[in-house]
Amino acid sequence: MPLDQSFVGRTYPPTEPYEVGREKIREFAEAIGDANPAYTDQRTAKALGHPDVIAPPTFPFAITYRAAAQVVNDPDLGLDFSRVVHGDQKFTYIRPVHAGDRLSVTCAIEAIKSMAGNDFITITGTVHDQYGGHVVTSTMMLVVRAAEGE
Amino acid sequence: MATRLKYDEVEAGTELPPLTVPVTRATLVQYAGASGDFNPIHWNEKFAKEVGLPDVIAHGMFTMASAIRVVTDWAGDPGAVVEYGVRFTKPVVVPNDDKGAVIEVSGKVAAKLDDEARTVRVDLTVTAGGQKVLGQPRAVVQLA
Numbered sequence: 659m660p661l662d663q664s665f666v667g668r669t670y671p672p673t674e675p676y677e678v679g680r681e682k683i684r685e686f687a688e689a690i691g692d693a694n695p696a697y698t699d700q701r702t703a704k705a706l707g708h709p710d711v712i713a714p715p716t717f718p719f720a721i722t723y724r725a726a727a728q729v730v731n732d733p734d735l736g737l738d739f740s741r742v743v744h745g746d747q748k749f750t751y752i753r754p755v756h757a758g759d760r761l762s763v764t765c766a767i768e769a770i771k772s773m774a775g776n777d778f779i780t781i782t783g784t785v786h787d788q789y790g791g792h793v794v795t796s797t798m799m800l801v802v803r804a805a806e807g808e
Numbered sequence: 809m810a811t812r813l814k815y816d817e818v819e820a821g822t823e824l825p826p827l828t829v830p831v832t833r834a835t836l837v838q839y840a841g842a843s844g845d846f847n848p849i850h851w852n853e854k855f856a857k858e859v860g861l862p863d864v865i866a867h868g869m870f871t872m873a874s875a876i877r878v879v880t881d882w883a884g885d886p887g888a889v890v891e892y893g894v895r896f897t898k899p900v901v902v903p904n905d906d907k908g909a910v911i912e913v914s915g916k917v918a919a920k921l922d923d924e925a926r927t928v929r930v931d932l933t934v935t936a937g938g939q940k941v942l943g944q945p946r947a948v949v950q951l952a
Contacts, residue, residue, distance in 0.1 A: 689842030690873040691829060696886050706812065706885045715880065715889045716873040720843045744868050748893030754886065797893075 660772040661779060661802070665735055668767045670728045675760035675788060676721045683713045683757055690714060703756070713755040719747065722783030722796035725763035729781050730800075735767075737779070737802060745778065746799035752792050760788035768797070775804030812884040812952035815926035824882045824915040824930065829874040831866050831900060832908035839870045853904060865899035871911055871941060875934045878915045879947050888949050890927065895943030900936040911936050918946075926951045 680698075687697040695702040696712050703711045730737055755761065762785070769780040783796040836850045845867055848855040856864045872894050880886035902909045911934065918931040932945040 686842045689835075689839045690870065690877075691835070692873070692877050692880075694877075694880055694886055706887065708887055712887050714873060714886060715876050715892055716869055719869050720845075724844065744896055746893065746895045747869070747872060749891065751890050751892075754889075 661735065661737065661770045661777045663770055665767050666770050670725075670732075670765040672762045672764045672786070673725045673728075675762050676724075678713065678755055678757055678759040678761060680711050680757040683711055683717065686717050686720070687714055690716075708754065708756055710757040713757075715749060715751070715754070718749065718755055718761075718783075718785055718794050718796055719798075721761055722763050722765075722785065722798070725765050725783050726781050726798060729765050729767060729779075737777075737800075738805065741803045741805065743801045743803065744798070745801040746797075748797040750795045750797070752794060755785075755793060759793065761785050761793065762788075777802040812888065813882065815920070815923075815928070815951040818917055818920070818928055818951060820917050820919050822917040824878050824917075826912065826914040827874070827878050827881070829877075829911040829913065830908060831870070831902055831911060832906075833864065833902060833904055835908070836864065836866055836870070836902060839867055843867065843869065845869065861899065861901075863901050863903055866902050866909065866911075868896040868899075871896075871900055871934065871936075872945075874911050875913045875932050875942060875945050876947060878913045878932060879930050879949060882915075883949050883951065885952075888951060889947055890950050891948035892946070894934075894945040896941075897943040898936075898939055898941045900941050909936050911941070921948065 763783045766782050768782050771778040780799045785793045915930050915932040918929045921927040930947045934942040
């Protein structure tokens with residue numbers, strides 16, 4: 659069964675804030691092998707005009723992906739996660755994430771398309787800080803592969 | 809100390825210094841822990857093969873993170889990236905040997921977009937084993 663088009667435009671409640679810590683940023687930067695000092699050294703980050711160490715550009719995905727569980731696990735939508743593949747990913751940044759941010763994500767379903775039995779669902783995650791400022795928007799397209807026999 | 813690259817120093821066609829990123833199973837385990845993505849296709853060979861993959865594959869988001877390093881190293885300030893998008897077109901297969909896989913990233917300035925905002929578009933090429941693994945990897949960067 660293709661995903662229900664009437665879900666396009668549905669918005670989910672904002673998530674509980676995720677607090678970005680310096681050591682979490684360091685751990686993430688080490689895991690991607692990125693030694694850029696802006697991620698670990700406060701002096702460097704401040705010299706570049708940031709209030710604290712900043713996070714690598716793809717770091718917000720860890721937060722927006724977790725938030726997207728609301729959509730992926732929405733029983734009304736009925737998405738079969740075992741058949742999901744990450745198709746596209748895009749970030750639009752207002753500013754980089756930095757240590758001390760308390761980030762809340764609002765997820766919305768931007769598009770649903772069906773082609774040759776596969777569904778394509780685009781989920782946006784709009785990320786705001788504790789002051790209500792828009793930080794970054796993640797746009798994630800998931801492919802739900804056709805079930806066998808369909 | 810990091811310095812920010814200036815818009816006036818860049819032309820369309822400027823090539824960015826390329827990057828080679830080795831990926832082993834240990835890399836994937838470390839990335840899984842740091843990112844919270846514990847999908848077994850990234851560490852469990854038996855599971856990966858059961859779902860039709862040739863072997864364990866790298867997280868697409870790991871490849872995406874590796875690719876943008878070419879831009880952030882070049883721009884001087886990782887905060888200069890204002891837009892970044894990719895399509896995951898081919899998996900990076902990571903065999904369980906001491907070599908693993910190698911991701912190769914290159915990039916060039918495709919266009920200077922806006923003299924006021926000092927933004928440029930960088931087009932990346934990301935390959936593993938000689939094949940492109942990301943489709944249309946592009947970033948918009950705001951230079952000094």
